[in-house]
Amino acid sequence: MGDATPYQLIEGLARVCSRVGLSPPSGLARLTGGATMESWRFACADEGFVLRRAPSLAFMEGRPYGHEVEAAVIEAARARGVTAPEVVAVLGPDDGIGSGFVMRALPGTPNPKEILLFDEADALLRQAARDLARIHSIRPGAVPEAVPVMNYRAAIADLRQQFEEAGGDRPIIALGLKWMEDNCPDPCAPVLIHGDYRMGNLLAEAPGRLTGVLDWELAHFGDPHEDLAFGCMAVWRFHRYDRPALGLGSIADYFAAYEAEAGVTVDRERFRFWTIYRTVWWALGCLKMAAQWRSGADRMLERVVISRRTSEQELDLLLLLEEDAPEEERERPLDPLWKRAPRKGEADRAEIATAVSEWLVTLKEQVKGHDRFQLAVARNALGMIARELEPTQNYENPAQADSFLRGSTSLSTPEVLKGLRQDALDKVSADSPKYPALAVARALWSESKEVIE
Structure with a gap:
């Protein structure tokens, strides 16, 4: 119903x-x-x-x-x-x-913005590592047989099919898919994976007490490094990009607490693989939100807005993948920024969208609960429209995506990395200008501040 x-x-x-x-x-x-x-x-x-x-x-x-x-x-x-x-x-x-x-109901808040300001974030990180290790102590047979065991290669193939169904035209995702196909690790003994273990699905109380682990709909059996990696993705650190482990602390402290509880050693290479895998996975998950909205299965406003968060994952994915690019490609400077001349005539579409967004602010105190959340989502949607009306480049590029999948083009190809960097910056600037990784990427890639009128 x-x-x-x-x-x-x-x-x-x-x-x-x-x-x-x-x-x-x-x-x-x-x-x-x-x-x-x-x-x-x-x-x-x-x-x-x-x-x-x-x-x-x-x-x-x-x-x-x-x-x-x-x-x-x-x-x-x-x-x-x-x-x-x-x-x-x-x-x-x-x-x-x-x-x-x-x-x-459990006590505590799931709000990452509140939790990441707690005084004892380090204590909360240790508790999160402890609970994750306990989840991973569950083996097949302890839960219903319907909980699947992950086949790594089949999972990558499924992501590739999802990519093709979504148009197959996003080069950075294609690059990630090819990398995973070439670097897939051997299977390990399967353990229960929460599947969505991250800030936003953890309840906590100040100053630093874990009170609940929520949202188990993606649970399956697989490699424990998948859960470890997912919570450390940039998107789930929210405004604490500087604390890579769940937005709470350092990777070293997170691993140490997990290893102490689980009695195992975290494999850094497997951790990197699953970080890349889950970044591609979430990018495609975001894309699918638009398809769910179009089909009528769920016409919630969040669906169309979340679909535009794909670009955040593409930026993060490129930051992960470029570690393998030749030094000369990583050192190429980006082109100058372009600035649109000020409008003098009638209001354009961007200005109209901005005006509607500003009017919505006046309704904030008149709505409550989920409607207030929807109002914020609607303002984000209008902001996307306003910022992207004159994109500097054609972001969807099926020919380049196909060349990555076939292996005929890679990050070693001259100028390719530079173009992908610029495209990623342009797209995230339109979709999520406050995304923390955007400022980090701009600084890392030494984007030219020169503006051409």
Whole structure:
């Protein structure tokens, strides 16, 4: 059941709560955020609960398993001492509110901007490493058989298919796919992978206490380095780009805490592979958000805006891949910036988009909850429109992407790296001008500040 009203949800929750011996629900409120699933908080008597729910039944089609299996994975993790929420009920067809489950609410905030300002970030980092090691202590057989075991080569092939279905025209993603095909590691003994272990899916309280590990829908069995790498991606450090481990501290401290709990040694080369793999994975995941919106499976505004975060991942991916480029290519300076002449006539589309965005600010105090979040997303969308109306280059380039996939062109080819750098800077400047890695890349690549009128 998609697009259920709050009244329909509270009716369905009443049936769920009655079935598991809880008092009638009250105070239903939509929680902000959530790129895939919905979250609704409510109370039964004096106790708080959270409903985690798919936006529609169609949204669950094609997934390896449903919410019943996800709930079983969470309970298995709790049994190993992981700070995970207690699942009290899984939604059934008779409940009439779609696919999902209900869990007890945990204290703390999931807001990365708040957590990354905590005084004891180092203590929180150690706890996160501890819980991740405990997750990785779970082996096949401890959870339902529906939880898949990852085949690395098949996963790369699936990403390549996704790339082709999305147009096959983004050269930096193509470069990453080719690199993964050439550098795929041998399989290791599979352990349970959370699949989305990062800031944003961790609950914490000040000054530095981990209170919950959330969002288990991507759990599978595979290489533990995949989980380690994902949380250290630049995108999940938010405004703390300078702290590469979850935005909380150093990689060395994160690995040391993980190794102490897990009794293993982190392989740095495997860590790099999975950092590149997951950067490509998330870039394609962002692209797919637009397809979900177009299909009608989920018409949430976040979908179209998140699709434009692909360029952030391409910038991060290029920063990772260029380590293998020849020194002479890494030293090539970028071309001067171009500046558009000021407008003198009627307002153009960029100015109109800016004007609408400025008007939306006046509504901020009149909306609450998820609508307030949507208002911020809408302003971001208008900003993208305003900034990209006169792109300096054609960013989609199927011919170059194909040449990377075939191996006929690489970062060793003269001028290629320079062009990719400029394209990445142009695109992220339009899509996400406040993305922390953008300033880092500009400084690293010594972008010329000369402006040609």
